[in-house]
Amino acid sequence: MLRDGARLRRGLDQSVQPQGRRLNGWTLLAYVLLTLGAVIMVFPFAWMLISSFKDAREVLSPAILPSEWTLANYIEVLTRTAFPRWFLNSLIVAVLNTTSVLFFCALVGYVLARMRFPGKNIIFIAILSTLMVPTEMLVIPWFVMSVQFNWVDTYWGLLFPGLIPGFGVFLMRQFFQTLPRDLFDAGRIDGVSEFGLFLRIGLPLVGPGLAALGIFAFIGNWNAFLWPLIVVQSASMRTVPVGIALFSGEAGAAWHLIMATSALAIIPVLLVFIIFQRQIIEGVVLTGVKG
């Protein structure tokens, strides 16, 4: 049987041989189209970088490349604005938020997937239903709350809306559900505590899920704009997106500075992407397939 299959396949390969040459033409066409598309994808980044190395006069001139590549714009942005502070704020918020997302989404996902208790389905459906509510519908009450409790202009104010996203709970539940039941029964018999079952038996086995969730929480936070724009009022509490938006808004036609600012916001993300490319893309696939 197996041999027949192999022969059939070999036969197939031979039969597509003439087509194979034509396929090479198709492959060449695919490469041409893909390269063309890639140029379009890269172009805005390239133009941003090129513009950011020009001086105030040259950025408005028809010349494509700067006659003299200068870092002056970057130095000016870094010294004139509180960019380092915005960066620190974004980092603090993203790290704290990601930590909370990972811990709580995993915990809730675990409880919903592996523990038996009354009301489980209602709780799961309730958490799922929060996915249907757009952020826009929540920001006004969040702001009213923040004013009431003095959360405006604080890290907590920036953090609290995203501490436990329903999507993360859903994702982690899916992962915990795939684990074999025996594993946890064995742990129980060995006298592992309920929290120990989650922490020492469940958690180490959902690494890919945690990686995907952590990366998305971090990037989502790093790029967030609507809520930070609302809850931040002083210049010192701005995150990177809010900072660059308001600075660029004030910069008027100083496109050389605006492009340097944009580059400062984009380059760290691109660097992280290049390093963790595989994990990030696998994370998208994982959440795309699971979600």
Place this chain on the structure above:
Amino acid sequence: MSVKQPIRPSRSRLSLTQREAVYAYVFLAVPLLFFAVIRFYPAIQSLRLSTFTWHVDPARRTFIGLQYYEELLRNDVFHQALINTLLYAVITVPVSIALGLGIAILLQAVAKGRGVFRAIYFAPYITPAVAIAWVWGWMYNVNFGIFNRIIIEWWEFVERIGLPWLAIEPQRFLRDPEVALPAVAVVIIWQQLGFQVVIFLAGLQGIPRVYYEAARIDGANPWQLFRHITFPLLNPVLVFATVITTINALQLFDQIVNINFTNQGGPLNRTLSIALYMYQEAFGRARMGYAAAVTVVLFLIILIITLIQLRLTQRRVEY
């Protein structure tokens, strides 16, 4: 407390399940509090606020019923925002899905460099939309932007070679009420294309090769392969991509604010989205109640569109 031998096993099993339930609720205590206070209460609060005039002091808000919703029915700016938002969805969703599927199919056809191409197409998806919008705003700049420079270079080139009818007029892009919305839609498509490419490519790779081989033996042409194997088997991924990108399009905010910062939503409100309109009313004009009504409408639109899409696309899975 004395324990009788015969009932001991059943008693201890019962207490084990009880124990598990108690632990479950202990673990869920903080998350449930979070969901109740930060997710459910605000959603209901938005509904409530939309029926009251706004005042910082709750005691001084007056109940006005559905007046704000009646105002929404009459308000031209809201209508424009609504039309724009639907246009964003109608333009960006099909185009980015078609392009994404096309690129994914091309990627599957090439062996070398697939990873590099995939990374290049995906990169914009994770970069901050705020910065991206400023970069495109600069490229669209009427007097100094690269697009108009290319158009003028092209014009001069075709004049020189004697084919002036190939020339294109310089555009006003974000300042032209007719062109501004499509110009913004291009940015949205450019930024989210990589997401489609990645999930479609994964979907394509999940389709067993034997299906194609079997169909080819039966003499199917490439279009039939796509129509009868690729498309139906990719359907769940297509549904997912459609729902996600539609919801994203309905919530556009970051790009709209930043691409035209000095005239947000302009020109003539032609790029205004529902989310930006809500923001302007709530935080620019302090009309919290009215803005809350806007968000309730947005919620209903997202709900209805999601339900319709899930219905329609689930039916198509049948064949």
